[in-house]
Amino acid sequence: MAVDLAPVVAGARRVFCCHEATLTGRHARNSLEAVAECVAAGVPRLEVDVRFLADDGMLVFHDGWFDATTDTDGAVSTFDTAATRRIRTTPHGSTLPLFEEVVDVIRHGETLLQVDLKLMRWMTAERESRLAAAMEPIRDRVLIGSMAHWNLRGLHDRGFRVALDPTLQWHALPQRDPGGGIAPGRMGLHGLWDDAPLAHVPRVAAAHYLASRVEDLLALLPASEWMVDYRTLLHLRTMEFDLGLELAKRGVELAAWTIRDEGPDATKPLLAALFSLGTATVITDYAERLAEYARAL
Numbered sequence: 320m321a322v323d324l325a326p327v328v329a330g331a332r333r334v335f336c337c338h339e340a341t342l343t344g345r346h347a348r349n350s351l352e353a354v355a356e357c358v359a360a361g362v363p364r365l366e367v368d369v370r371f372l373a374d375d376g377m378l379v380f381h382d383g384w385f386d387a388t389t390d391t392d393g394a395v396s397t398f399d400t401a402a403t404r405r406i407r408t409t410p411h412g413s414t415l416p417l418f419e420e421v422v423d424v425i426r427h428g429e430t431l432l433q434v435d436l437k438l439m440r441w442m443t444a445e446r447e448s449r450l451a452a453a454m455e456p457i458r459d460r461v462l463i464g465s466m467a468h469w470n471l472r473g474l475h476d477r478g479f480r481v482a483l484d485p486t487l488q489w490h491a492l493p494q495r496d497p498g499g500g501i502a503p504g505r506m507g508l509h510g511l512w513d514d515a516p517l518a519h520v521p522r523v524a525a526a527h528y529l530a531s532r533v534e535d536l537l538a539l540l541p542a543s544e545w546m547v548d549y550r551t552l553l554h555l556r557t558m559e560f561d562l563g564l565e566l567a568k569r570g571v572e573l574a575a576w577t578i579r580d581e582g583p584d585a586t587k588p589l590l591a592a593l594f595s596l597g598t599a600t601v602i603t604d605y606a607e608r609l610a611e612y613a614r615a616l
Contacts, residue, residue, distance in 0.1 A: 362430055482545065
């Protein structure tokens with residue numbers, strides 16, 4: 320039975336995306352069972368994570384290490400495809416799916432597949448070709464995003480829809496450890512982590528800084544969507560800069576990640592704020608509950 324995860328709020332359709340293919344929570348995240356549940360329920364959009372293995376196989380798995388959520392230890396990138404077939408998730412006991420298996424389930428429904436490409440190093444031509452071939456059966460229903468914009472340009476040139484996560488360039492996280500080796504490395508004058516020179520020039524008005532940086536980031540990649548940490552969106556709003564509305568002027572949609580359910584009293588106002596600044600898609604582990612809050616708005 321279809322679930323309504325695309326309510327109309329304030330005159331616009333808002334999509335709730337099932338993060339790591341999580342709908343009811345009965346199945347392991349990113350598992351084939353979770354994907355199948357989403358497709359059977361007719362969700363409008365789900366997200367999975369893709370990592371390359373040592374033999375260039377494509378594993379659907381979030382973390383860089385197996386330790387926390389499986390019965391195996393070690394870095395994902397050091398395993399080959401055959402070895403991953405023996406790994407089981409804990410506590411569900413599910414197998415880890417290959418990306419091609421997920422595509423095969425998606426192709427039998429109408430769900431949009433959002434692919435979070437976890438590869439940060441330069442993607443080889445062989446890997447790009449392999450990924451493109453796997454996505455080909457659902458070309459019209461796939462959106463591939465990453466922080467590593469350099470790995471998306473070739474896929475865009477092949478005709479796939481791509482999405483930019485600008486976290487490596489620009490984000491707000493005041494409590495972040497400045498010595499953690501995370502990019503960007505410096506806190507700018509306007510409360511955003513940003514290594515761009517303009518972020519550190521005194522007497523540049525916030526409005527000029529923000530408008531310039533949006534143009535800089537748009538030039539990185541011809542993306543159809545930006546996927547932005549919701550805390551960054553809220554920080555931008557304190558400077559009267561509604562990123563979603565600015566992107567919409569340029570034909571780019573906005574998705575906010577990753578929204579938790581903190582109860583209706585806290586979550587409804589958060590959703591209302593995100594929608595008011597132009598958010599079209601909310602990425603969450605609690606899609607059904609948040610969609611219900613949104614309908615109440």
